[in-house]
Amino acid sequence: MNLALLHTSPVHVPVFDALRDADHPGLELRHVVREELLARAGVEGPEAVTDEVRALLAAAVADGAQAVLCTCSTLGAVAEGLAADAGVPVLRVDRPMAARAVAEGNGVSPARTELRARGRIAVVATVRSTFGPTLDLIGEEAARAGRAVDVRTVFVEGAWELFLAGDRDGYLALVATAIDGIAGADVIVLAQASLTDATERAHTTLPVLASPRPGLAAAASECASANRA
Numbered sequence: 001m002n003l004a005l006l007h008t009s010p011v012h013v014p015v016f017d018a019l020r021d022a023d024h025p026g027l028e029l030r031h032v033v034r035e036e037l038l039a040r041a042g043v044e045g046p047e048a049v050t051d052e053v054r055a056l057l058a059a060a061v062a063d064g065a066q067a068v069l070c071t072c073s074t075l076g077a078v079a080e081g082l083a084a085d086a087g088v089p090v091l092r093v094d095r096p097m098a099a100r101a102v103a104e105g106n107g108v109s110p111a112r113t114e115l116r117a118r119g120r121i122a123v124v125a126t127v128r129s130t131f132g133p134t135l136d137l138i139g140e141e142a143a144r145a146g147r148a149v150d151v152r153t154v155f156v157e158g159a160w161e162l163f164l165a166g167d168r169d170g171y172l173a174l175v176a177t178a179i180d181g182i183a184g185a186d187v188i189v190l191a192q193a194s195l196t197d198a199t200e201r202a203h204t205t206l207p208v209l210a211s212p213r214p215g216l217a218a219a220a221s222e223c224a225s226a227n228r229a
Contacts, residue, residue: 001223004030004060006053006079008038008072011168012193012212016071019213024220030065032056038074042129046078053078057086066226069093069219071193071212073130077137089222093193093215094134098141100214104187104207105149119149122185124178125192126159126171134191152185154178163194176201179208 001024005016013031020027034056037049053075060068067089070079076092083090105119119142123134131153142149156178162171175190175198182188188208190196196210 001026001220001227002028002030002064002066003219003223004032004063004065004068006056006060006068006070006072006075007031007033008035008075009033009194010035012071015193015196015212016216019216023213023217027220027223030060030063032060038072038127038129041074042127046075046129046133049075050078050082054082054085057082057090061086061088067091067219067222069215071215073125073134073191073193073211074127075133077133088226089219091215091219091222092137093219094137094191094211095141096214096218097189097209097211098134098137099145101138101187101189101209102141102145102147102149104209105147119147120184120186121149121151121189122154122182122187123151123189123191124154124156124175124182124195126156126163126175126195127192128155130191131155134189138189154182172198172201180204182206 010033020029041049057068069091070076071093073094076094079090080092101121105121125131135151138151156175159171159174175195179202188206190210193212196212199208
């Protein structure tokens with residue numbers, strides 16, 4: 001089974017390799033890292049890099065990918081929208097997380113005992129361009145589930161500069177502090193894959209959802225389906 005992953009940071013490579021080893025040992029991962037795409041999308045908007053993403057998807061398919069997983073939340077909608085052109089499933093890593101957030105926020109999960117009229121979801125990000133695509137995605141999943149949600153954003157000021165400088169500990173510490181400061185929410189969504197390890201440092205009792213594990217599981221399922229076809 002061959003899965004291509006489109007990243008906008010090299011830090012995601014070992015994360016997904018470790019998840020593959022733990023959960024999907026038969027899955028071959030091919031990593032494509034294009035940091036410049038996120039920088040450009042942050043200035044010009046995600047649609048500005050559509051042609052580049054289309055070309056990367058075509059190259060991945062030509063190299064044998066049975067599916068492609070975009071691990072960048074900012075570019076996820078662009079990549080997902082190019083699936084027909086690619087000819088293979090193209091998934092955004094955060095869609096399974098968004099679906100779960102809608103369910104958690106409305107008390108549907110086993111962890112909750114009462115159903116709220118409107119779910120309360122807090123979205124944490126360190127890159128502002130991530131908010132638009134993530135909020136749109138949560139809206140899509142809420143509409144699909146027929147549930148109403150109230151979503152608010154939490155921007156972690158100064159964290160991305162630490163990430164770019166290679167200060168991973170400082171980055172995660174700021175994010176964990178922001179997570180612990182959230183109140184009045186039913187569930188917390190980490191809008192970027194790079195935030196995942198902050199869950200180990202946070203002390204909140206609220207559910208905190210990250211995208212890598214469920215996103216990779218969905219993509220592995222697509223590859224398995226392609227093998228059976």
